Amino acid sequence: MSQRGVERILGRMITDQGFREDFFHDPAMAGFRIGADLTHEEMDALLRIPAAELADLSARLDDRICRLHIKNEPVEQELRP
Numbered sequence: 498m499s500q501r502g503v504e505r506i507l508g509r510m511i512t513d514q515g516f517r518e519d520f521f522h523d524p525a526m527a528g529f530r531i532g533a534d535l536t537h538e539e540m541d542a543l544l545r546i547p548a549a550e551l552a553d554l555s556a557r558l559d560d561r562i563c564r565l566h567i568k569n570e571p572v573e574q575e576l577r578p
Contacts, residue, residue, distance in 0.1 A: 499535065499536060499539060501533075502533035502534055502535050503535065503539050505532075506520065506527075506528055506531070506535065506543060507543065509531060510543070511551060512562060512563045514552070514555065514564075516564075517548065517552065520543070521548050525540070528540070
């Protein structure tokens with residue numbers, strides 16, 4: 498699941514501002530919430546991506562593929578494969 502988890506987190510960081518903020522604040526919890534189990538090396542590699550560059554990429558995407566950012570969204574783990 499490792500590569501799949503990396504792709505899932507990376508995709509979510511690009512399309513979801515709230516998740517991106519959560520990930521850079523507490524990566525383990527953010528990954529847990531979406532059901533992505535990463536190694537320390539994978540987590541470290543993702544944390545090395547500049548948040549500002551992810552935000553810039555996200556701003557260039559069509560709004561139809563980005564999530565609406567809602568502050569204080571309830572915490573629950575997503576169980577989608």
